[in-house]
Amino acid sequence: MLLTVRDAAKLLGKPEQQIYRWVDDGEIPFHRVNDQIRFHRAELLEWATAKKLAVKVDLFKDDEDDAVPALADALETGGIHFKVEGNDRESVLRAVLARMPLKDEADRDFLLDVLLAREAAGSTGIGDGIAIPHVRSPVVLDGADTLISVCFLDQPVDYGAIDGLPVHTIFSLVCPTIKGHLHMLAKLSAALLDPRFRDAIVRRAPAEEILAEARRVESSFPQAKGGD
DSSP states (O other), X not given: OEEOHHHHHHHHTOOXXXXXXXXXXXXXXXXXXXXXXXXXXXXXXXXXXXXXXXOOGGGGOOOGGGOOOOHHHHHHHHOEEEEEOOSSHHHHHHHHHHHSOOSOTHHHHHHHHHHHHHHHTSOOEEETTEEOTTSSSOOBOTTOOOEEEEEEEEEEEOOOOTTSOOEEEEEEEEBSSHHHHHHXXXXXXXXXXXXXXXXXXXXXXXXXXHHHXXXXXXXXXXXXXXXX
């Protein structure tokens, strides 16, 4: 579903006038549909993540049947991996996929094609040495566990990131539904704005410390009665 200017303003916690200014300045990705300004939710989330803008995590909350796990649980499922090899985007992505706990080995070839296609459309390096290879292109595997794998690279790699810095850390998400992907990505984006969580990532803290910071950040998210 495409978002209106009002929807975008609500999601980003900004006045509608600011959204229009960004549109006029060409700062924000948008589309014109029947001469109306519209936004793709995934594109908007990718842009906000790269711009270090907070998003309203609760607006991505799914129906109860499609509830996503806590951020720390997704990280624990996907694993926190150190000294991941590779000297360019393709070799790094192959190494990342080799470490992800996927149920079907055939999924790795499919995912590599998806990730390389996304990189061909533009770098997913969001700055400060961090990349999220499929923000705009959700990796959805029916029946898969929701997971986020964190891979700390053995050596930084030129990723064509928006700030020109090489990438040293890659977050890779897999979810069973598109809605779940967007909700989990919103949680991760919010966590990366948190100074303590981001510091733990930048200095490659032990896995337990990163998970503890993720639990702390999650506790700050608005929750519906009963949580998710």
